[in-house]
Amino acid sequence: MVPHLVTALTGPINELEQRVLESTPVIERWFRLEWMEHTPPFYSSVDIRNAGFKLAPVDTNLFPGGWNNLTPEMLPLAVQAAMAAIEKICPEAKNLLLVPENHTRNMFYLMNVAQLQKIFYQAGLNVRLGSLNPELKSPVTIDLPNGEQVRIEPLLRQGRRVGLKHFDPCTVLLNNDLSAGVPGILEDLHEQYLLPPLHAGWHVRKKSQHFAAYEGVAKRFGKLLGMDPWLINPLFNHCGQVNFAEGTGMECLQTNVDALLGKIKKKFKEYGIREKPFVIVKADNGTYGMGVMTVRDASDLNELNRKTKNKMAVIKDGQPVSDVIIQEGVLTHERINDAVAEPVVYMMDRYVVGGFYRVHADRGVDENLNAPGSSFAPLAFEKGAQQPQPGHKPGASVPNRFYLYGVIARLAMLAASYELEATDPLAEEFV
Incomplete structure (x- = not known):
């Protein structure tokens, strides 16, 4: 199924696409030089929103699930990466230990784990799964809906x-985002590689730190291409x-929402955009689409109902919310079968290996799509994986649009590498 892009065929996105395609050698050299100085996250996924007039990342995950949503055609890229x-x-x-999330009843998540196990097995490693769940006292085998185990x-x-x-592994790969903190069993390991590092977990990581790093990357990239970041x-x-x-700290929230809406x-x-601005308020740490709400006016915060307050008060693993990021809302003008969709790009090391569209029939163009009821459609091509085609008009070639997504995702991945350097407890100096 090839997604139907309803974005207008004129305007900034197509100008941006054209500029990126024309600058491909410059862009790829720039990335290559960056990766000589900085270490990319081991793997990552980036949620992107295409508003037609703007294309931006809205979330970067350093413990990505959802690998089961990549098509079989994408797997060779993942194995090579x-x-x-x-x-x-x-x-x-020789041996790789994969540590998943504790929730063993989520079949879709476990299919993701099975896919990761398959990717690293094909990369030449013995892969076994080890759980942090203290209630697991002996091995358990789980049958998956697709017939695998x-x-x-x-x-x-x-x-x-x-x-x-x-089973003594030299490498431990976490697919557990450590929202509840670092269990002692993973601390002070000797001569074992722990990927991603512990400080990449949500007990340390802040979305505001990530997007501060991304802002710097976007400014440099904008200067490189001669465009407004x-x-x-x-x-x-x-x-x-x-x-x-308790309803405390709301004045701070209202002030920041109002200031951002003004910007x-x-x-x-400046761009003659007639859409109504909005912001997304979300927990500064955390994942799974929890602790997220759309705000169109600061006064709306005076009228939050109990259900919304409860939803915003606690995130994954029961962690209370005290810090929030107020992020510019980016509309999505992409659809699959008339349902709102957003691209999610997957990377391993510094390589784009695939992705999919997150689709939600019951959500609007200005709402969070990472919510119950979402489904997934591959970032599909009509004829398998293709390279970008510089001669095509902007918006006319699906591979060109996906190359653009990959560039934006890699900018977010680069920002994540800066972020991890800055928060590394072992670093002698911060970047």
Whole structure:
């Protein structure tokens, strides 16, 4: 199924697409030089919104699930990227321990785990699954809806190494975002590579830090291409010490929402955009689309109902929300079968390996789509994976549009590498 892009065939996105395609050698060289100085996250996924007048990342995940939504045609790219990533870190790697999230009843998530296991197996590694769940006392085998199985075993700590019974890995790959903090079993490991590093978890990571890093990357990229970085950068503010349950800190939130809406209105006026600005308020740490709401006017915050306050007060693993990021809302003008959609791009090491559209029939163009009821459609091509075609008119070629998505996703991935350098507890100096 090839997604139907309803974005207008004129306007900034097509101008941006044209400029990116014409600048491909410059862009790829720029990325290449960046990766000589900075280490990309081991793997990542980026949610992107295409408003027709603007194309920007709205979330970057460093523990991506959803690998099961990639098509079989995309898997060879993922396997090659996995080989490259492992060779850089541990060329002699033989055993890889994959640590998933604790929720073992989510079949879609477990199909993602099975897909990751398959990718690294094909990259030449013995892969076994070890759970952080203290309630798991013995191995369990789970049948998946697609006919496959996963076997999950309890983690074992021996001295300063972590592994499984009769399985000593040199590399530990986390697919658990550590929202509830770092369990002691993963601390102070000796001569084992832990990927991503512990400080990439949501117990440390802040979305506001990520988008501050991204803002710097977007400015440099804008200068490189001679374009306004706002076209690829969502403006944002930050507010700490908010308590939705008790209704405290709301003045700070209202002030920041109002200020950000004012900035967006100025940009809309500059570009002759007639859409009504909005912002997305979301927990500054956390994932799974929890703790997210759309605000169109600061006064709306005076009228939050109990259900909304409860939704915003707590995120994954029962973690309370005190810090929020207020992010410029980016509309999505993409559809699949008339349902609102947004692209999600997957990367391993510094390579784009595939992606899909997140689709939600019951959500609007200005709402969060990462919510119950969403479905997924591959970033499809009519004839398998294709390279961009510079001679085509903007908006006329699906591969060209996907190349543009990949550039934006890699900018977000580069920002994540800056972010991880800045928060590395072992770094002697911050970037």
